[in-house]
Every structure is written in structure tokens, then in C-alpha cells.
Amino acid sequence: MHKFANPARFNRLANAILPWATGVMVIAFTYGLYLIFTNSYVDSKQGETIAIMYVHVPAAMLSMGAYASIAIASFVYLVWRHPLATIAGRAMAPIGAGLTALALITGMLWGEPMWGTYWVWDARLTGMLVLLFLYIGYMALWSAMDDAEKAARATAIVALVGAVNLPIIKYSVEWWNTLHQPASSLLGSNPNIHPDLQAPLWAMVIAFQAYFAVLTLVGMKMELNRRKIIALKSARMHSAGGE
Amino acid sequence: MMMDFLPDMGEYANYIWGSYAAAAIILIGMAVITVLSHKRKKAEVQRLKPKRG
Numbered sequence: 324m325h326k327f328a329n330p331a332r333f334n335r336l337a338n339a340i341l342p343w344a345t346g347v348m349v350i351a352f353t354y355g356l357y358l359i360f361t362n363s364y365v366d367s368k369q370g371e372t373i374a375i376m377y378v379h380v381p382a383a384m385l386s387m388g389a390y391a392s393i394a395i396a397s398f399v400y401l402v403w404r405h406p407l408a409t410i411a412g413r414a415m416a417p418i419g420a421g422l423t424a425l426a427l428i429t430g431m432l433w434g435e436p437m438w439g440t441y442w443v444w445d446a447r448l449t450g451m452l453v454l455l456f457l458y459i460g461y462m463a464l465w466s467a468m469d470d471a472e473k474a475a476r477a478t479a480i481v482a483l484v485g486a487v488n489l490p491i492i493k494y495s496v497e498w499w500n501t502l503h504q505p506a507s508s509l510l511g512s513n514p515n516i517h518p519d520l521q522a523p524l525w526a527m528v529i530a531f532q533a534y535f536a537v538l539t540l541v542g543m544k545m546e547l548n549r550r551k552i553i554a555l556k557s558a559r560m561h562s563a564g565g566e
Numbered sequence: 567m568m569m570d571f572l573p574d575m576g577e578y579a580n581y582i583w584g585s586y587a588a589a590a591i592i593l594i595g596m597a598v599i600t601v602l603s604h605k606r607k608k609a610e611v612q613r614l615k616p617k618r619g
Contacts, residue, residue: 548607555614
């Protein structure tokens with residue numbers, strides 16, 4: 324794992340993956356949107372609003388997935404001091420925050436016609452709002468500390484502590500009586516989503532995953548360049564001071 | 567022409583198209599910001615790199 328700690332090696336790997344991930348993203352988004360806009364399926368209970376599911380569910384899945392990835396990266400950093408782990412965490416945080424905001428917005432727009440209200444303080448919705456605040460706190464902590472090493476340690480601890488929110492979000496609909504519906508299953512031998520809904524949902528889930536992968540890799544390359552800029556500026560200052 | 571292609575979303579069309587508009591703004595916005603920031607940082611690295619020779 325440590326062989327990828329070399330930025331040049333990571334950049335080579337990222338450059339090889341990026342065109343493929345971008346291709347998968349474009350194809351999956353195109354195919355998914357084509358299926359959504361040509362599929363005339365109307366849910367017996369939710370009517371046409373079921374179409375909101377195709378953006379709400381992938382965004383909600385990834386908002387939690389991104390945070391779980393940040394928590395894993397934080398663990399890897401704290402245990403093995405892998406330098407790319409903090410870079411990955413820092414690159415994933417804004418994307419995760421954006422996807423959490425998207426899940427909340429689309430959830431509200433789905434909630435108003437179905438529940439008669441944009442917002443209720445039920446466990447699932449509140450858990451997602453807390454997740455958004457955790458992302459914002461994580462990013463704010465990175466920006467607030469000048470010492471990169473201290474910032475990496477502090478944000479890693481915050482990310483790991485915040486990960487306790489993930490099972491609460493996931494199982495809130497089973498543990499408590501919530502307005503939000505229980506989780507539907509896309510996987511396994513007996514998925515409880517209508518077959519007409521599965522293909523466009525899978526396409527959008529894959530598209531969102533590829534989107535996340537692309538932006539994370541670009542974000543990591545950007546963070547490596549940011550650190551290189553700091554090092555180059557510092558080297559210039561030292562050479563100017565020595566002359 | 568576009569409206570012929572787009573399906574009729576019924577009485578809740580505003581909520582549905584609102585969701586897709588929010589998704590487009592957030593996803594495209596984040597992608598544009600990330601790529602532009604990356605390009606800016608890359609150019610700055612090139613500018614700061616000591617010239618050889």
C-alpha cells in the first residue's frame with residue numbers, strides 16, 4: 324500500500340483510471356437518464372414522484388459511503404501514517420458534503436408532495452442533517468489549522484468519532500418509528516423494488532459512483548499540487564533568505 | 567421539441583424537475599469547481615518550478 328505514497332506513482336495510476344471512470348460515468352448517466360425519461364412507470368402510491376428516487380437514492384447512498392471512506396482513510400492515516408490517506412479524506416469531504424446536501428434537497432422535494440411537509444425532525448432526516456454538519460466541521464477544521472500534521476490528526480479523529488452517525492442513519496428507519504420509509508433492497512435474490520425501476524436506478528447508482536471516483540481522483544491530484552506549491556514557495560523563501 | 571421528449575410528470579412536475587435541476591446544479595457545479603481548481607493549481611506548480619538551464 325505504501326508504494327502509492329509516492330505522488331508520481333499515484334499520479335500515473337490516477338491518470339490511467341481517470342479516462343475509464345469518466346467514460347463509465349458519461350455512459351451510465353446517459354443510459355440512466357434515457358431510461359428515466361422514456362420509462363412511463365408510475366408508482367401506485369407515489370405516482371410520478373417516484374422519479375425523484377433516481378437522484379435521491381444514489382446521492383444518499385454516496386453521502387454515507389463517502390463519509391465511511393473518509394473514516395477508513397482516517398483510520399489508515401492514524402495507524403499506518405499513510406500520507407495519501409489524509410489527501411484522499413480531504414478530497415472526498417467536499418464531494419460528500421455536496422451529495423449530502425443533494426440528498427436533503429431532493430428528499431425535501433419528495434417529502435412535500437408525499438408527506439405534506441418539506442421537513443420533519445425524524446431520525447433519518449435529522450441524522451442526514453448531522454452528517455452534513457460533520458462534513459462542514461471536517462472541512463472547517465482542515466482550513467482552520469496551519470500545521471498540516473496537526474490538522475491531519477485532528478480531522479482524522481473527528482472523522483472517526485463522527486462515523487458513529489452512519490449506523491444511526493442506516494438503521495434509524497428500523498429502530499424508530501420514522502416518517503421516512505424503511506430501506507428498499509436492490510441487491511440479493513429478492514429485491515423489493517419493481518423490476519421497471521431497477522435498471523434506471525442501477526444506472527444512476529453506477530453513474531454517481533463513477534462521478535465520485537472521478538472527482539476524488541482529481542481532488543487528490545489537486546491536493547498534491549497544493550502541497551507542492553507550499554513546498555516550492557517555502558524553498559523559494561529559503562533560497563531568497565540565503566542569498 | 568424538448569417538451570415532446572420530456573415525459574409528463576403530472577401534478578407534481580415542479581417537485582420532480584426541481585429535484586433534477588438541483589442535482590444538475592450541484593453535480594455540474596462541483597465538477598466544474600474541482601476541475602478548474604485543479605487546473606489552476608497545476609499551472610501554479612509549473613510557474614513556481616525552478617527553470618532548468
